[in-house]
Amino acid sequence: MNFALTKEQKMLQKSIRQYIKKKCPNSLVKELAASEKGYSPELWKEMAELGWMGLVFPDEYEGSNFSFFDLVLFFEEMGYNICPGPLFSTLVLSGLPILNYADNKLKSEILPQISTGEIILTMAVTEENADYIPSSIKTSAIKEGDEYIINGTKLFVNDAHVSDYILCVARTDETPNPEDGVTLFMVNAKTPGVEISLMKNVTLEKPCEVKFENVKVPAKNIIGKLNNGWMIVNDTIEKAALVKSAEMIGGARGTMDLALQYAKERVQFQRPIGSFQAVQQHFANMWLGINGCRDLVYLAASKTAKGEHAEKEIAMAKARTGKIFREVTTLGHQIFGAIGYTMEHDMHLYRRQALSGDITFGNTYSQLDKIAVSLGL
Amino acid sequence: MDFEFTEEELAFREEVENFARSEMPREIEEKAYLWPGGYGTLPIFEKEFEEFCRNFFLKLGKKGWLSLGWPEKYGGVNSIVKQAIVDDVLSYHRAPCAHAATSIVAPTLMRFGSDEMNNIWMPGIINGTTSFWLGYSEPDVGSDLGSVKTTAVKDGSEYVVNGQKIWSSGAHVTDYCWLLAKTDDSSKHKGMSLFIVDNNTPGVTIKPITNIAGIDSFNEVFFDDVRVPEKNLVGEKNNGFYYVMSALEHERIVIGFGTFRRILDELTQYVKEKKKAVGNTREYEEARNIIALMAIEVEVLKSFFWRTVWMMDNGHKANIEASALKLFCSELGVSLSNSAVDILGLYGQIDKGTKWTQFGGRAGIGYLDSISGPIGAGASEIQRVLIATRGLGLPRG
Numbered sequence: 001m002n003f004a005l006t007k008e009q010k011m012l013q014k015s016i017r018q019y020i021k022k023k024c025p026n027s028l029v030k031e032l033a034a035s036e037k038g039y040s041p042e043l044w045k046e047m048a049e050l051g052w053m054g055l056v057f058p059d060e061y062e063g064s065n066f067s068f069f070d071l072v073l074f075f076e077e078m079g080y081n082i083c084p085g086p087l088f089s090t091l092v093l094s095g096l097p098i099l100n101y102a103d104n105k106l107k108s109e110i111l112p113q114i115s116t117g118e119i120i121l122t123m124a125v126t127e128e129n130a131d132y133i134p135s136s137i138k139t140s141a142i143k144e145g146d147e148y149i150i151n152g153t154k155l156f157v158n159d160a161h162v163s164d165y166i167l168c169v170a171r172t173d174e175t176p177n178p179e180d181g182v183t184l185f186m187v188n189a190k191t192p193g194v195e196i197s198l199m200k201n202v203t204l205e206k207p208c209e210v211k212f213e214n215v216k217v218p219a220k221n222i223i224g225k226l227n228n229g230w231m232i233v234n235d236t237i238e239k240a241a242l243v244k245s246a247e248m249i250g251g252a253r254g255t256m257d258l259a260l261q262y263a264k265e266r267v268q269f270q271r272p273i274g275s276f277q278a279v280q281q282h283f284a285n286m287w288l289g290i291n292g293c294r295d296l297v298y299l300a301a302s303k304t305a306k307g308e309h310a311e312k313e314i315a316m317a318k319a320r321t322g323k324i325f326r327e328v329t330t331l332g333h334q335i336f337g338a339i340g341y342t343m344e345h346d347m348h349l350y351r352r353q354a355l356s357g358d359i360t361f362g363n364t365y366s367q368l369d370k371i372a373v374s375l376g377l
Numbered sequence: 378m379d380f381e382f383t384e385e386e387l388a389f390r391e392e393v394e395n396f397a398r399s400e401m402p403r404e405i406e407e408k409a410y411l412w413p414g415g416y417g418t419l420p421i422f423e424k425e426f427e428e429f430c431r432n433f434f435l436k437l438g439k440k441g442w443l444s445l446g447w448p449e450k451y452g453g454v455n456s457i458v459k460q461a462i463v464d465d466v467l468s469y470h471r472a473p474c475a476h477a478a479t480s481i482v483a484p485t486l487m488r489f490g491s492d493e494m495n496n497i498w499m500p501g502i503i504n505g506t507t508s509f510w511l512g513y514s515e516p517d518v519g520s521d522l523g524s525v526k527t528t529a530v531k532d533g534s535e536y537v538v539n540g541q542k543i544w545s546s547g548a549h550v551t552d553y554c555w556l557l558a559k560t561d562d563s564s565k566h567k568g569m570s571l572f573i574v575d576n577n578t579p580g581v582t583i584k585p586i587t588n589i590a591g592i593d594s595f596n597e598v599f600f601d602d603v604r605v606p607e608k609n610l611v612g613e614k615n616n617g618f619y620y621v622m623s624a625l626e627h628e629r630i631v632i633g634f635g636t637f638r639r640i641l642d643e644l645t646q647y648v649k650e651k652k653k654a655v656g657n658t659r660e661y662e663e664a665r666n667i668i669a670l671m672a673i674e675v676e677v678l679k680s681f682f683w684r685t686v687w688m689m690d691n692g693h694k695a696n697i698e699a700s701a702l703k704l705f706c707s708e709l710g711v712s713l714s715n716s717a718v719d720i721l722g723l724y725g726q727i728d729k730g731t732k733w734t735q736f737g738g739r740a741g742i743g744y745l746d747s748i749s750g751p752i753g754a755g756a757s758e759i760q761r762v763l764i765a766t767r768g769l770g771l772p773r774g
């Protein structure tokens with residue numbers, strides 16, 4: 001047993017924390033969240049130069065060779081100091097499935113471009129039902145010569161509006177078991193028939209509606225095998241749920257630290273409010289919530305990094321972290337009082353992150369079934 | 378014991394219901410955010426509904442429905458139950474039904490104001506033309522209201538006010554400030570007085586603050602040598618803090634009870650429709666349970682609400698009950714928004730007015746706005762201390 005991080009991991013954490021704190025202050029976070037693009041192209045380039053875009057890719061794809069566990073640590077720190085943009089969509093939702101399942105030709109074409117920050121990608125899974133189950137995939141891809149013709153509407157596709165490629169999950173066969181007829185296509189976002197619009201929302205994310213109308217995709221753009229896409233999607237969503245949990249823990253830690261500092265400074269009744277027991281209880285509850293989740297996430301991450309099956313652990317991590325992050329922001333707001341309820345303050349940034357983090361890749365309730373099943377129920 | 382309304386009360390409910398149906402445009406009812414228990418999404422704060430709300434108050438005034446709980450002399454019928462029926466029915470329709478003038482200013486004036494003062498101010502409040510904002514909080518003065526720093530210094534027949542107020546809900550859409558200011562430096566709580574200050578007095582500067590939901594609901598207000606006539610002093614000098622405290626009971630029963638019922642109904646309806654569209658899924662089973670749990674809490678709130686109203690109507694002290702009511706309803710506002718977000722999932726983040734909007738776009742906004750409930754008008758921590766010390770007799774820490 002060893003609960004310590006390595007020296008390299010600690011350095012990685014520190015460099016991310018320092019960089020984001022310096023380059024993406026909360027004033028910029030608000031500006032980016034309010035902008036249409038939702039990210040800063042300059043920071044994007046710089047982060048690529050730092051080797052972050054290809055964090056888990058091997059050398060041959062100009063990557064930095066870090067492990068999946070390191071990716072989890074990376075996003076935890078990205079959640080601590082928020083930095084909006086298509087990083088999650090590109091690295092986790094797209095980089096991982098391409099690295100793990102695409103053929104060599106596609107990998108050597110796409111991965112180096114991700115590493116150097118030249119392209120942005122995202123994955124389009126959810127449709128009208130807004131869930132992650134194979135029977136909800138109605139978007140169809142029908143073979144015509146060397147091409148497939150895609151038709152359908154995807155919803156809640158984060159960052160599609162700035163993406164160069166969209167990994168589209170489409171139905172290629174009507175089978176008794178709905179997951180047997182799903183295929184993953186890499187679609188150039190500029191292809192005629194792709195229509196993208198932003199969905200007005202209250203978080204810092206940029207969810208989009210992506211309509212595919214007779215969109216032609218060459219057969220060589222299939223990631224993995226025909227009709228074998230659901231396995232890839234499921235694996236990616238699971239990893240995404242885990243990385244998102246890590247990001248939420250970072251956010252919860254960020255919330256607590258912000259509130260801690262304030263509780264020492266804010267004076268009411270001639271005392272810092274942090275000296276009131278009611279306020280202290282809130283902090284103790286935050287600490288318990290966060291640290292309980294943190295080990296669930298690290299456990300799931302270390303299993304996954306070793307290539308072990310961690311469906312139950314991931315479901316536990318996501319189920320609990322989404323709930324706790326929301327609760328931690330509720331308490332954080334309570335400690336800030338009225339000032340935290342303003343747009344000008346930073347507290348609401350975490351509040352919004354807790355909402356988007358919790359509802360994406362399956363909220364608490366939708367994880368419970370997986371846990372019960374893994375317990376034999 | 379009897380939990381039912383009397384025949385007369387039922388008939389009155391019906392009357393208010395009919396009024397709401399004819400006077401509350403469906404479009405506003407459907408579009409207004411108005412999250413239960415929150416302080417930042419009242420229709421009057423949404424720019425597009427501001428004018429409608431002002432006119433609506435005039436209609437309520439004409440009906441005599443702003444003053445039902447008060448004595449005949451002040452346009453009322455001495456029935457807090459009737460007042461509460463108006464609150465319940467109108468808030469279900471997301472219609473405006475109470476504000477600081479009716480819930481705080483008038484009850485205080487009737488108890489402590491001179492006849493001369495009441496003759497000036499009460500008619501406008503009763504007919505809905507006069508509106509107030511509360512000038513209590515300051516940048517350094519939140520929970521500890523006893524430490525107000527804004528000063529009012531006597532100069533001839535006037536007081537000269539200097540200082541700053543903050544979180545002043547509606548100061549930008551009302552006419553007068555109900556100001557708590559320091560009038561005697563030698564004593565803490567006993568050195569404060571209440572004044573009525575016209576927003577248009579030279580030296581008053583009102584700057585809106587945008588809240589978490591993106592709405593300008595409250596303000597910073599600066600007072601620079603603002604001259605207030607002596608006759609605008611409420612009651613006796615240096616008694617202001619006690620007047621403020623004794624009005625809290627009245628403020629705390631204005632909870633917009635109908636907004637809670639409405640959200641529960643709409644969430645239930647949403648889940649029913651979802652079932653029709655998608656069938657009997659696992660999500661449906663979970664949503665049912667979430668709603669059933671919320672229905673229990675709304676039922677509890679209902680009893681807390683009507684019991685407190687009944688107590689006040691029958692001359693019982695309801696200090697603790699009013700604290701409990703405020704505490705419970707504001708925390709229920711948070712739970713309801715959590716439930717809505719849990720049930721709506723990814724749709725919970727979508728705002729109103731889009732083709733993807735579900736549940737009126739209220740889940741995400743409610744999730745943001747609801748956190749104001751346990752903070753404003755006496756934070757939950759303070760309410761709990763009040764219940765434990767004043768209510769249960771525990772020693773003060």
Ligand SMILES: Cc1cc2nc3c(=O)[nH]c(=O)nc-3n(C[C@H](O)[C@H](O)[C@H](O)COP(=O)(O)OP(=O)(O)OC[C@H]3O[C@@H](n4cnc5c(N)ncnc54)[C@H](O)[C@@H]3O)c2cc1C
Nearest residue numbers: 276334337338416513514519520544546749753754756758
């Ligand atoms: C939406 C909204 C509208 C408002 N409208 C108005 C208005 O119209 N007019 C007006 O005057 N004010 C208004 N307020 C201000 C409101 O009254 C204050 O926010 C409230 O009194 C709390 O003060 P504070 O925000 O300064 O928090 P603080 O007093 O700084 O409290 C911060 C935290 O410390 C806790 N705390 C403080 N003291 C103690 C203690 N002794 N024991 C335990 N815990 C403690 C609090 O409970 C809270 O959790 C509004 C606030 C909001 C959010």
